Amino acid sequence: MVKIQILGTGCPKCKKLTENAEKATHELDGDYEIIKVTDINEIMKFGVMLTPALVVENEVKSVGKALSTEEIKKFIS
Secondary structure, eight states: OEEEEEEOSSOHHHHHHHHHHHHHHHHSOSOEEEEEEOOHHHHHHTTOOSSOEEEETTEEEEESSOOOHHHHHHHHO
């Protein structure tokens, strides 16, 4: 199972990144788990100072923007 974490406090860009990540996982044939991380202390443990952020298998892939579904697919496939 591929672990995908969305780091963000619930802003519109955070919600869009979550929505696009869910869409990407549905379009790809695989086993994915999406976890929303909203606790600022947990977010800071990743060294992230700007949200939203996409983390795949505990590696920060993107910070500060709501990636498109296609961009997310490249990181998780």
